[in-house]
Amino acid sequence: MTHIIFNDKHIDLEEQQTVLSALLEQGHQIPNSCRAGVCQTCMMQALEGNVPAKAQEGLKDTLKAQGYFLACSCMPQEPLHVRTVDVNMLRSPATVIEHELFAEGVLHLRLKPSEAFDYRAGQYITLWKDSVLGRNYSLASVVELDDSIALHIRRIPDGVISNWLHDEIKVGDTVDIQAATGNCFYLPGSPEQNMLLAGTGTGLAPLIGIARDALRQGHEGDIHLLHGARQIDDLYLHDTLMNMAQEHPQFHYHANVLQAENITPPISKNPLMQQISEVAAEPADWRFYLCGDAPIVNTMKRNLFIAGASMTNIYSDPFVSANDV
Ligand SMILES: Cc1cc2nc3c(=O)[nH]c(=O)nc-3n(C[C@H](O)[C@H](O)[C@H](O)COP(=O)(O)OP(=O)(O)OC[C@H]3O[C@@H](n4cnc5c(N)ncnc54)[C@H](O)[C@@H]3O)c2cc1C
Numbered sequence: 001m002t003h004i005i006f007n008d009k010h011i012d013l014e015e016q017q018t019v020l021s022a023l024l025e026q027g028h029q030i031p032n033s034c035r036a037g038v039c040q041t042c043m044m045q046a047l048e049g050n051v052p053a054k055a056q057e058g059l060k061d062t063l064k065a066q067g068y069f070l071a072c073s074c075m076p077q078e079p080l081h082v083r084t085v086d087v088n089m090l091r092s093p094a095t096v097i098e099h100e101l102f103a104e105g106v107l108h109l110r111l112k113p114s115e116a117f118d119y120r121a122g123q124y125i126t127l128w129k130d131s132v133l134g135r136n137y138s139l140a141s142v143v144e145l146d147d148s149i150a151l152h153i154r155r156i157p158d159g160v161i162s163n164w165l166h167d168e169i170k171v172g173d174t175v176d177i178q179a180a181t182g183n184c185f186y187l188p189g190s191p192e193q194n195m196l197l198a199g200t201g202t203g204l205a206p207l208i209g210i211a212r213d214a215l216r217q218g219h220e221g222d223i224h225l226l227h228g229a230r231q232i233d234d235l236y237l238h239d240t241l242m243n244m245a246q247e248h249p250q251f252h253y254h255a256n257v258l259q260a261e262n263i264t265p266p267i268s269k270n271p272l273m274q275q276i277s278e279v280a281a282e283p284a285d286w287r288f289y290l291c292g293d294a295p296i297v298n299t300m301k302r303n304l305f306i307a308g309a310s311m312t313n314i315y316s317d318p319f320v321s322a323n324d325v
Pocket residue numbers: 034038039124135136137138139152153154155156157158159160161162163202203205206293317318319320321322323324
């Protein structure tokens with residue numbers, strides 16, 4: 001058994017207990033969301049002691065060097081002196097410049113950061129409601145093409161942050177955002193490689209950003225974007241994607257709905273996974289981007305791997321929340 005030191009107090013850790021769990025158990029208000037080492041909402045700093053490498057996975061080298069770590073995946077093997085992070089160091093304000101519904105339950109939010117904000121389309125930011133409550137949202141905009149940040153936010157029944165963003169936030173308001181992170185973005189290394197981007201719901205946000213970025217960087221291989229939805233009205237960027245397919249011969253749009261009558265291509269009722277295996281029948285040399293609903297992303301990933309895709313060619317962002325873990 002080991003312990004942490006927090007606010008000058010020793011807190012014992014059970015075997016396999018994380019720093020986050022021990023602090024929450026003691027009643028400390030530590031920001032957290034996914035509890036899976038993804039969202040980076042629970043970032044803390046170690047002042048003394050060894051941080052396990054797993055607790056720093058996905059952090060920028062500059063943050064690692066300063067002892068930052070993710071409390072939800074930190075199970076120290078020896079005493080660790082920790083503190084909460086100075087929120088002003090990691091967050092910066094951004095002004096809401098657009099707040100419009102794309103479709104029922106899907107908000108298009110555009111933000112103008114107060115200072116230079118570097119990111120890659122497809123990465124995600126943390127958007128904070130206050131000092132403790134923050135959630136991840138993927139970047140649909142492309143820094144080189146757009147002068148603001150674009151997010152697609154689905155309303156989740158009883159969801160704290162998504163309902164706040166839909167109902168209370170308005171144009172002119174300021175929100176705090178935290179630096180972009182994640183590995184799900186376009187890499188220009190193999191311009192001739194075929195790419196397949198698939199996701200459901202607002203999983204489309206990172207995918208359209210990645211597709212636009214790939215086209216901007218002159219990708220030559222085919223780019224197939226598959227958007228899965230419950231019904232036709234949920235295909236909230238249908239016209240935009242149809243136009244992209246007309247403008248760029250190598251860009252192909254496929255839509256998939258569960259409930260619909262009288263549909264015509266590119267909309268299909270075939271299950272998303274079936275569409276994927278039809279488009280990428282021999283997936284070994286393809287590159288894949290999979291985003292959105294966590295169980296669906298994980299199933300797509302597993303099936304593609306079984307079908308012969310290489311894990312190094314699969315980039316994914318499952319939209320996990322604490323209850324998925
Ligand atoms: C890397 C990453 C990127 C993300 N990008 C986006 C994005 O671009 N657009 C977007 O709309 N969301 C995105 N999300 C999801 C987002 O971070 C929040 O989880 C979501 O908005 C719900 O937050 P909330 O505070 O409204 O709901 P909460 O108050 O956290 O949850 C309320 C209830 O809804 C459940 N719940 C939470 N999230 C979901 C979900 N996605 N589906 C079904 N049930 C859920 C919870 O388990 C809980 O029971 C992303 C998540 C991750 C990890």
